[in-house]
Amino acid sequence: MxxxxxxxxxxxxxxxxxxxxxxxxxxxxxxxxxxxxxxxxxxxxxxxxxxxxxxxxxxxxxxxxxxxxxxxxxxxxxxxxxxxxxxxxxxxxQPMINSLSAEQKRYNAVIHLVKEFKARIVALCIEDAGMPKTAEDRLRIATGLVQSLENDGIPQNDIYLDPLIKPLSTNDYYGVEVLNAIRLLKAKFPEVHFTCGLSNISYGLPNRGVLNRLFVVQTMTVGMDGYILNPTDKAMMGMVYASQALLGQDKYCTKYLKAHRKGLYVM
CATH class of the missing domain: 3.30.750 (Transcription Regulator spoIIAA)
Incomplete structure (x- = not known):
């Protein structure tokens, strides 16, 4: 994670x-x-x-x-x-760059920096035609991105795909589309990682923290393994540590127990 x-x-x-x-x-x-x-x-x-x-x-x-x-x-x-x-x-x-996309101008502007600094890269599922609408759109755009990055010598392990989370307040299917996209991408590119601006999902809605914390659990269940978030939010980090343990990603619950002893989360 x-x-x-x-x-x-x-x-x-x-x-x-x-x-x-x-x-x-x-x-x-x-x-x-x-x-x-x-x-x-x-x-x-x-x-x-x-x-x-x-x-x-x-x-x-x-x-x-x-x-x-x-x-x-x-x-x-x-x-x-x-x-x-x-x-x-x-x-x-190893540094990290946030971000490039499938938009040709942006890709060309950033890829040489990824190679020069041997950086991990956040790769947004956006193309010149615009933002994706469906899980299939994300799969198509991400497939092109991963292939282009590999052709430029970037290993899958250094790629962090951002499936683009949109506000649930504007379309009640946006959460499901992201979950479906992660499943499809994980199946096709098992070595590729994921990250996202998680809090976008709750924009415009009340009790945003509740939605954000539950969406962490849901996305981790289908393969999300990276987040751009506020790590000082102890309730959010509690969901991350607990989910890792329950999904078999924390041998002997070591991270969960260590974080508990340090007081890094609340439940």
Missing amino acids: LIIGELINTSRKKIREAVEARDAAYIQQVAKDQEAAGANYLDVNCGNMVGQELEIMKWLVETIQQVTSMPLCIDSPDESVLKVGLSLLKPGY
Whole structure:
């Protein structure tokens, strides 16, 4: 299971305020809190800081790495910002890029960075024609993506497919479509991994935490093995640890028990 901590993102009001004030201590505490909570990677995203993104990405990466050696996932729609962030990473771990897609312009802009930095890659199931509507659409787009990445020398084990979760509030079948897509993709590409922005499923609905936590359980059951989420949400992490144990992904329940002793989750 790969947990990518989502909190260092300037779309979040407190993070943006800290960045604008260059409050390094606040950013560093958020990084340390996510590490302590069990994140495997920290996502670093300042994509909404138009005209300042490159400078801020540099500051964020340098600031975070002063207090943690956690692997970072560099997240930007701008190829030049991705390169700056990746070039500043300390050696010793495999970086991650968020993201590329089947859109030809985006794919071509990012693939050389994946190869140059030997990075893991989040691959979105989006094509030039737009976003997928059905599980079959996702399978078709993902098949093309995986084949293209393999042709470019990227092993399946470094690919994290994002099946694109859409809000249940706009279509009551969007949750089922994602579950069906994961089943199909896992059957076709057993070595490929998955990740997603899980909380999209509950957008626009009340009691979002309930939907998010239950969708974690459902998606893990059909093969999802990575999430971009808030690891300091102890109720959410409780679902992750419990599901791993119940699905036979945690030998002797070691991770579950260790997390319990550390107080990393609540049920």
